[in-house]
Amino acid sequence: MTTSHENxxxxxxxxxxxxxxxxxxxxxxxxxxxxxxxxxGLETRGVHAWFGKHHALSDISLxxxxxxxxxxxxxxxxxxxxxxxxxxxxxEFIPGAAMAGEVLLDGKDVYAPGTDVTKIRLQIGMVFQxxxxxxxxxxxxxxxxxxxxxxIKVDNKDDLLEECLERAGLWSEVKDRLGAHGGSLSGGxxxxxxxxxxxxxxxxxxxxxxxxxxxxxxxxxxIEETIxxxxxxxxxxxxxxxxxxxARVSDYTAFFLSDGGPxxxxxxxxxxxxFSRPQDQRTENYVxxxxx
Amino acid sequence: xxxxxxxxxxxxxxxSQSLVDLTSMVSHSMxxxxxxxxxxxxxxxxEVIASDERIDEYQHDIDARIIDIIARQQPVASDLRAxxxxxxxxxxxxxxxxxxxxxxxxxxxxxxxxAVPAELVQTITEMGLAAVKITDKTGVVIATRDxxxxxxxxxxxxxxxxxxRQLIGILIEPNWKYGIETAIDxxxxxxxxxxxxDHAVSISRRVYFLVxxxxxx
Numbered sequence: 275m276t277t278s279h280e281n282x283x284x285x286x287x288x289x290x291x292x293x294x295x296x297x298x299x300x301x302x303x304x305x306x307x308x309x310x311x312x313x314x315g316l317e318t319r320g321v322h323a324w325f326g327k328h329h330a331l332s333d334i335s336l337x338x339x340x341x342x343x344x345x346x347x348x349x350x351x352x353x354x355x356x357x358x359x360x361x362x363x364x365x366e367f368i369p370g371a372a373m374a375g376e377v378l379l380d381g382k383d384v385y386a387p388g389t390d391v392t393k394i395r396l397q398i399g400m401v402f403q404x405x406x407x408x409x410x411x412x413x414x415x416x417x418x419x420x421x422x423x424x425x426i427k428v429d430n431k432d433d434l435l436e437e438c439l440e441r442a443g444l445w446s447e448v449k450d451r452l453g454a455h456g457g458s459l460s461g462g463x464x465x466x467x468x469x470x471x472x473x474x475x476x477x478x479x480x481x482x483x484x485x486x487x488x489x490x491x492x493x494x495x496x497i498e499e500t501i502x503x504x505x506x507x508x509x510x511x512x513x514x515x516x517x518x519x520x521a522r523v524s525d526y527t528a529f530f531l532s533d534g535g536p537x538x539x540x541x542x543x544x545x546x547x548x549f550s551r552p553q554d555q556r557t558e559n560y561v562x563x564x565x566x
Numbered sequence: 567x568x569x570x571x572x573x574x575x576x577x578x579x580x581x582s583q584s585l586v587d588l589t590s591m592v593s594h595s596m597x598x599x600x601x602x603x604x605x606x607x608x609x610x611x612x613e614v615i616a617s618d619e620r621i622d623e624y625q626h627d628i629d630a631r632i633i634d635i636i637a638r639q640q641p642v643a644s645d646l647r648a649x650x651x652x653x654x655x656x657x658x659x660x661x662x663x664x665x666x667x668x669x670x671x672x673x674x675x676x677x678x679x680x681a682v683p684a685e686l687v688q689t690i691t692e693m694g695l696a697a698v699k700i701t702d703k704t705g706v707v708i709a710t711r712d713x714x715x716x717x718x719x720x721x722x723x724x725x726x727x728x729x730x731r732q733l734i735g736i737l738i739e740p741n742w743k744y745g746i747e748t749a750i751d752x753x754x755x756x757x758x759x760x761x762x763x764d765h766a767v768s769i770s771r772r773v774y775f776l777v778x779x780x781x782x783x
Contacts, residue, residue: 517642518640549643550643550779552643558643562571562645565570
């Protein structure tokens with residue numbers, strides 16, 4: 275007997291192409307790309323990366339639908355961090371580094387000749403593993419530092435300051451001491467300050483490279499909550515070694531692996547699939563902790 | 567890359583082995599209960615009734631170990647399916663133990679009289695044998711995770727369903743001569759064997775899900 279539930283399931287299976295985040299996201303009206311102010315999302319097409327002669331990353335094509343959180347998981351050295359650094363053109367900072375392929379933000383290649391790299395990094399913000407506020411700047415100055423560097427003028431700095439700290443989940447803890455130095459905050463607060471700083475320039479995409487690995491469990495959960503709230507207005511890509519974090523915080527998970535050669539993307543799927551029924555045995559072995 | 571988490575793997579293997587052991591306990595229990603009812607053996611019936619408590623305790627122990635593993639190891643993917651499935655298989659097996667216990671209770675209730683009239687001894691014997699056969703195969707399915715065999719168990723269940731239908735056919739014949747009490751006993755007995763085998767099928771289907779991540783159609 276075929277139930278209506280089965281019909282529904284069959285419909286889902288036929289209408290959703292596997293391995294395409296944008297098409298999977300179409301099944302969820304809240305996350306339809308391009309229908310919000312946050313743009314149409316980010317795509318990478320055949321991205322390769324090298325450090326000198328060392329081929330670090332091979333042929334990564336991924337779609338990141340606007341307003342979704344994607345976790346990148348995989349053992350150390352599989353190219354996850356290299357991959358996200360190609361997205362906002364930070365990879366090219368390293369001497370001898372090279373890349374091939376396309377990174378499309380709202381359909382435009384960020385590597386197209388004549389692209390203003392600074393502008394790209396304003397649109398694609400980044401939060402690093404170790405909190406790195408400017409220690410001698412005040413909390414307020416830290417948040418607004420990106421605007422100053424990019425020479426962006428805003429009418430009401432106080433409102434923006436409050437909005438960014440509020441969205442980073444830090445406002446209530448620092449509102450009475452905005453003049454204190456960034457270095458005086460705890461590690462977890464410093465990391466949320468860095469998130470507030472990234473938000474001030476209103477990025478469309480936020481890259482997070484193991485943002486909680488130096489934090490205690492309470493601060494980690496606070497950051498995760500912040501990530502969930504932020505995904506209402508931006509696209510987030512997070513590199514994490516913490517499987518439970520990937521499972522808690524992301525809509526999609528992509529598994530990267532290097533078999534001695536360059537890092538490859540093995541499998542991408544909705545996070546609940548990756549942690550309940552991964553398709554590739556290597557993904558299964560990794561998420562169940564059988565190697566890594 | 568070297569495989570790791572050997573302690574965790576040992577814990578998972580040990581849960582699986584305990585389920586196999588529990589399966590052989592409930593198989594033995596049903597085999598003894600069938601002998602007790604066919605031979606009007608009160609001592610054997612008492613033994614089966616007492617052994618149900620051990621089956622329950624064994625199942626509680628498996629449950630506790632699974633909860634402990636989930637709490638400490640945060641399993642995902644096939645490991646999580648294995649443990650959630652094991653919880654449910656444990657409860658199927660516990661219920662199978664209860665049904666063997668019910669068969670033994672009918673033997674005790676009717677002792678020293680026979681609960682099964684001579685003309686139905688053959689049918690009940692066959693139901694008992696089929697129930698034990700299906701349970702033993704289920705034990706192999708749990709141990710080997712053989713999905714083809716899991717689907718076979720489902721087909722084997724048809725044998726018991728047919729015997730059950732035969733039994734009911736005899737009970738509702740107009741010339742039934744053994745009275746209402748015996749008819750009720752046999753209706754219940756038939757139902758116990760049939761349900762017992764259904765739980766074995768349910769376990770095999772769970773193994774199929776555990777291995778494939780899909781439900782057997």
